[in-house]
Amino acid sequence: MKILFSGIQPTGLLHLGNYFGAVRNWVDIQYDYSCYFSIVDLHAVTIQYDPKVFVGQIFELALGLYSCGLDPEKTKLFIQSEVPGHADLTWIFNTVTPLGELERMTQFKDKARQNRQNINVGLLDYPVLQAADILLYKGEVVPVGQDQVQHIEFAREIARKFNSRYGRTFPECQAKLTKTPRILGLDGESKMSKSQDNYIALLDSRDVVWEKLAPAKTDPARVRRTDPGTPEICNIFNYHKVVTPEEEQQEVAEGCRTAGIGCLDCKKKLLGNLMKVLDPIQERYQELSGKRDYVRQVLDENGAKCRKTAAGTMIEVKEKMGLNPVWKI
């Protein structure tokens, strides 16, 4: 089986962007690969955060991911900082990484702009840690959203550089996108994200989802109920494309174009279809919340398995580099 690796930051709640851009794909293909999924806490500490709430967020994310349908028996979901190899391999990769490539990364430029008071080296080095995540397990397939494609290409470059200098060690990884690799936020302008207040969380109740949907932006040309609309430019219709069955989508589009239905009718239909996705996730979350010890135990076991795999890679890497290969703990 090919090796699949992906990661997600524990910086808050899971939202529709995470789910339809990445996590749903993880669930759909989890039996086709040998899967590693990492809660990347070391990436998350590159921006300001509160250590007191952070520990809780890490565990909540694990509960959320299992609630989305990751199979605890079949996948290795683990916490990045529990495996020392990630930081170890990052240092090694730093020595084959040209500085200029890191400075060109879109996410670095965005985050540096947003966090001017805290442009730390970790923020710049973020893609190198991400390459180390994937390659420590010799990951080949990396299911992510559109925003991560540049980082995966960079990881492939790093693998090539290391291989050409020290001999073939790492595979060349590929990003795997979903049909919806970029979900826009409720503002209809920027991607849905935790840092912008433009998201619907997977655990939002029906009432909260409605509070967010009701005022959300639609086709700006549809001012009055009687104005015909253009579904192709409406962000709410984008969401329909993700959750609404094909036939009903056609009806909604037709209703919008002819002003047969209003934006609120359209949003109510969306609410119903969205909740068909969210309800089962929320039910599983309730159920798993009562089994916290079990989830903790699975994470511990997965951490131990990952440490073993990672140690194997690090021995190989160090041997090839002429470093002392004896793994001392």
Ligand code: AMP
């Ligand atoms: P993050 O929450 O930034 O760690 O992202 C976790 C995963 O969700 C990554 O694979 C991202 O590419 C994906 N993702 C996050 N936001 C979106 C979005 N708005 N649309 C599509 N994918 C997203």
Ligand code: TRP
């Ligand atoms: N940088 C990714 C994000 O912000 C998270 C991530 C860290 C990741 N390491 C990874 C994704 C390795 C895929 C593979 O979403």
